[in-house]
Amino acid sequence: MTDAPVLEAPVLEAKAIVKVFGQHRALDGVDFTAHAGEVHALLGENGAGKSTLIKILTGAYQPDGGELLLDGQPIHLRDPLHGQTYGIGTVYQEVNLLPNRSVAENLFLGRQPTRFGLVDRKRIDAQARDLLGRYGLEIDVRAELSEYSVAVQQIVAIARAVELSGKVLVLDEPTASLDRNEVQRLFDVVRGLKAKGLAIIFITHFLDQVFDLADRVTILRNGRKVASQPLNTLNTTDVVRMMLGKDVAFDHHPTALAGGPKGAVRVQFQGIGRKGMAPFNLAVHEGEVVGVAGLLGSGRTEVARLMFGVDGAETGQVLVDGQPVTIRNPAQAVAAGFGFCPEDRKLDGIFGDLSVRENIIIALQAKLGWFKALNREDQVELAGRYAEALDIRAANHDMPVKLLSGGNQQKVILARWLAIDPTFLILDEPTRGIDVGAHAEIVRTINRLREEGLALFVISSELDEVVAYSNRIVVMRDREMVAELDGDTIAPDAIVQAIAGTPEEAHP
Amino acid sequence: MTRPTVDLRPTGQPPLPRPRPIATFFTRPQVIALAAVLLVNWALFPGFFTITWQDGRLFGSLIDVLNRGAPVAILAIGMTMVIATKGVDLSVGAVMAISGATAATLVTNGVPAPVAVLAALGTGVLCGLWNGILVTLLDIQPIIATLVLMVAGRGLAQLITEGTIVTFADPLLIFIGTGSFLGLPMPVVIALVLMILATLLVRRTALGLLIEAVGVNRSAARFAGLKANALLLIVYTFAGFCAAISGLIVAGDIRGADANNAGLWLELDAILAVVIGGTSLMGGRFSIPMAVLGAMIIQAMNTGILISGFSPEFNLVVKSAVIIVILVLQSPLSARLFRRLPGAQK
Numbered sequence: 142m143t144d145a146p147v148l149e150a151p152v153l154e155a156k157a158i159v160k161v162f163g164q165h166r167a168l169d170g171v172d173f174t175a176h177a178g179e180v181h182a183l184l185g186e187n188g189a190g191k192s193t194l195i196k197i198l199t200g201a202y203q204p205d206g207g208e209l210l211l212d213g214q215p216i217h218l219r220d221p222l223h224g225q226t227y228g229i230g231t232v233y234q235e236v237n238l239l240p241n242r243s244v245a246e247n248l249f250l251g252r253q254p255t256r257f258g259l260v261d262r263k264r265i266d267a268q269a270r271d272l273l274g275r276y277g278l279e280i281d282v283r284a285e286l287s288e289y290s291v292a293v294q295q296i297v298a299i300a301r302a303v304e305l306s307g308k309v310l311v312l313d314e315p316t317a318s319l320d321r322n323e324v325q326r327l328f329d330v331v332r333g334l335k336a337k338g339l340a341i342i343f344i345t346h347f348l349d350q351v352f353d354l355a356d357r358v359t360i361l362r363n364g365r366k367v368a369s370q371p372l373n374t375l376n377t378t379d380v381v382r383m384m385l386g387k388d389v390a391f392d393h394h395p396t397a398l399a400g401g402p403k404g405a406v407r408v409q410f411q412g413i414g415r416k417g418m419a420p421f422n423l424a425v426h427e428g429e430v431v432g433v434a435g436l437l438g439s440g441r442t443e444v445a446r447l448m449f450g451v452d453g454a455e456t457g458q459v460l461v462d463g464q465p466v467t468i469r470n471p472a473q474a475v476a477a478g479f480g481f482c483p484e485d486r487k488l489d490g491i492f493g494d495l496s497v498r499e500n501i502i503i504a505l506q507a508k509l510g511w512f513k514a515l516n517r518e519d520q521v522e523l524a525g526r527y528a529e530a531l532d533i534r535a536a537n538h539d540m541p542v543k544l545l546s547g548g549n550q551q552k553v554i555l556a557r558w559l560a561i562d563p564t565f566l567i568l569d570e571p572t573r574g575i576d577v578g579a580h581a582e583i584v585r586t587i588n589r590l591r592e593e594g595l596a597l598f599v600i601s602s603e604l605d606e607v608v609a610y611s612n613r614i615v616v617m618r619d620r621e622m623v624a625e626l627d628g629d630t631i632a633p634d635a636i637v638q639a640i641a642g643t644p645e646e647a648h649p
Numbered sequence: 650m651t652r653p654t655v656d657l658r659p660t661g662q663p664p665l666p667r668p669r670p671i672a673t674f675f676t677r678p679q680v681i682a683l684a685a686v687l688l689v690n691w692a693l694f695p696g697f698f699t700i701t702w703q704d705g706r707l708f709g710s711l712i713d714v715l716n717r718g719a720p721v722a723i724l725a726i727g728m729t730m731v732i733a734t735k736g737v738d739l740s741v742g743a744v745m746a747i748s749g750a751t752a753a754t755l756v757t758n759g760v761p762a763p764v765a766v767l768a769a770l771g772t773g774v775l776c777g778l779w780n781g782i783l784v785t786l787l788d789i790q791p792i793i794a795t796l797v798l799m800v801a802g803r804g805l806a807q808l809i810t811e812g813t814i815v816t817f818a819d820p821l822l823i824f825i826g827t828g829s830f831l832g833l834p835m836p837v838v839i840a841l842v843l844m845i846l847a848t849l850l851v852r853r854t855a856l857g858l859l860i861e862a863v864g865v866n867r868s869a870a871r872f873a874g875l876k877a878n879a880l881l882l883i884v885y886t887f888a889g890f891c892a893a894i895s896g897l898i899v900a901g902d903i904r905g906a907d908a909n910n911a912g913l914w915l916e917l918d919a920i921l922a923v924v925i926g927g928t929s930l931m932g933g934r935f936s937i938p939m940a941v942l943g944a945m946i947i948q949a950m951n952t953g954i955l956i957s958g959f960s961p962e963f964n965l966v967v968k969s970a971v972i973i974v975i976l977v978l979q980s981p982l983s984a985r986l987f988r989r990l991p992g993a994q995k
């Protein structure tokens with residue numbers, strides 16, 4: 142298939158956009174164009190820079206480098222409202238309207254037609270009905286917005302955004318909470334807008350939706366653009382490969398990971414599941430890393446949360462060293478010797494205002510109980526020991542942990558779990574958002590912990606990374622463990638195809 | 650198989666120098682503020698620092714500040730821990746009224762005084778437990794959850810007293826409010842003992858650190874295996890217990906239980922005392938002795954205004970001025986200003 146017809150000049154163009162947060166380059170010279178009458182999908186895993194790019198395109202962030210052009214003219218957006226005046230509108234996953242006001246009021250909020258200085262309610266309602274009618278939506282516009290489904294609210298939000306702006310429409314994961322029929326309904330609306338000549342930027346995690354709706358796709362990875370091309374030149378496997386790593390440089394460790402005899406089974410999950418998550422069986426051995434591959438939204442994090450009791454399992458049982466244990470909350474998981482480095486370090490991991498030392502000893506202290514306090518000498522010794530073992534760089538251990546870099550914070554959380562002498566360690570995206578040097582160190586640490594006999598379960602969207610430390614790889618898709626790759630079968634194509642869902646085993 | 654361990658070499662980290670507590674104590678802003686208020690009082694009323702020994706106990710304005718400030722100080726001890734968890738307890742004033750009403754009603758009905766005291770403390774514990782359950786199990790925001798008892802509590806107290814001011818002549822209850830021990834008024838003794846016990850409890854055990862952890866990041870606390878809900882329950886229960894003690898003192902002081910006025914608005918004084926003591930309303934680091942000091946600053950201001958002959962209404966104005974100053978000092982804006990000041994150029 143040849144390239145799509147050469148499109149005319151783009152409506153919105155971003156050139157060499159750079160955005161830096163602290164020491165982290167969230168966007169590193171990214172180009173992006175949106176043309177009239179096309180749906181342009183923006184893909185990438187968490188931390189790839191999608192949302193940063195969107196925020197720059199809509200004016201929520203100002204770029205640190207590069208420029209934005211609208212119809213060929215450079216523009217400088219101060220904020221999203223300013224972006225709106227240029228014709229750039231956004232609809233977010235969480236509808237950004239007023240749920241307790243009527244549909245009509247939401248559509249015309251801030252620009253209500255007035256009569257004698259008063260809001261002309263009749264005209265608002267009539268105009269709202271007329272407007273939504275064009276979107277095929279026949280609803281009572283006087284009812285409160287919250288009475289309608291998320292899908293309807295999304296369409297109302299789109300209608301409002303298009304009314305207000307009308308050149309570029311950014312849809313930021315609009316389908317995340319919609320069912321299949323609602324998605325189709327939304328897509329019909331989007332196709333209608335496309336036919337009218339709007340440039341539509343579509344962000345989602347659902348690849349099938351991308352192929353269903355989009356004309357072109359731009360894929361970001363680690364703040365850089367990996368590809369930007371028409372979708373009819375690509376298949377799912379290509380897209381997955383580009384999202385997870387351009388060439389998937391497999392640095393497989395042949396020695397430890399050859400699938401030879403492992404240690405004894407340490408932790409066994411039997412039929413663990415809950416609503417929205419298919420029950421799974423998994424045994425993790427001593428000195429083994431089970432890696433998890435799968436796209437965002439495939440259920441990776443949900444598995445980890447089930448294992449650690451963050452979300453209580455509704456079915457199944459857990460055995461530690463052959464003995465059944467009850468894990469209904471994280472405290473019980475910690476008591477069973479589990480550790481968990483969560484994906485969102487800032488929200489679920491670190492205690493920003495507490496010291497490095499306190500952050501390291503807190504899980505051990507929680508495990509010891511309220512009345513067996515670790516004295517200060519013990520705390521200093523423990524923190525010093527693990528800070529050295531993991532090479533945590535902090536001026537001293539009494540400083541608040543929030544002053545440390547992301548990589549060092551991650552090591553602090555790792556140290557917290559090593560301090561309880563764990564039987565089983567769950568790492569959810571341990572290298573996300575940390576710089577390259579610390580990244581390599583964490584990978585080395587994972588390998589070292591495996592060699593020292595720990596049982597680990599590691600989730601990562603970096604395929605080359607998972608392969609570098611995993612003995613086995615579990616592949617997840619649609620909240621189910623769909624494949625398990627072991628020893629020799631750990632091959633790039635096998636993983637990518639298992640993630641994408643090969644043609645033979647295509648899911649309905 | 651052996652348990653996995655990380656390579657554990659001894660480290661070269663030198664032990665950290667401990668801060669010298671005495672020196673830092675006198676440079677704390679709260680201590681300086683208290684000294685300033687006391688000096689102003691002395692300027693207004695030269696006999697302010699005079700303390701006399703009479704009938705086996707100490708008398709003087711300074712002792713009066715301690716004595717009058719004790720109920721709020723005791724409330725502040727409980728409130729400190731609640732605020733450290735990023736919560737607040739608006740009900741403590743009403744719980745004081747309930748506690749006083751319970752004790753007074755029981756003794757006037759012939760129940761032995763020790764039993765009445767225990768029952769009053771028990772009602773305080775139950776009230777605190779109720780707040781804790783609303784905050785943890787039902788996950789209601791603390792300000793709303795405790796507002797329920799703040800409003801309903803006075804009604805409960807009135808139901809207990811059947812709408813009257815129940816007066817009593819029981820020596821034990823009166824002793825709690827007005828007696829003395831080793832020359833010090835009982836309320837001061839109780840507040841001191843409670844402060845020391847509570848401080849030892851949270852600092853000698855892990856409770857203090859765990860409470861701070863819950864206040865800094867409740868979600869991370871859960872992920873780290875802390876029993877956050879149990880901690881919150883204990884903290885609110887303890888605040889209710891402290892309020893019950895204050896209620897007994899106030900009732901004993903006036904020899905009666907006034908369901909309408911006992912402890913009225915004292916929850917706000919207690920919150921103010923905690924904030925003056927440097928515990929942030931955003932939770933986290935807390936200091937019980939500093940909160941008690943905060944209560945003393947508030948009472949020193951009250952006393953100063955009274956003895957200087959101004960009408961008590963000024964009290965509210967002065968207090969609100971102090972609140973504004975403290976809020977400004979704690980705001981991010983002033984943090985930025987202070988950071989910029991030394992190096993301000995251009």
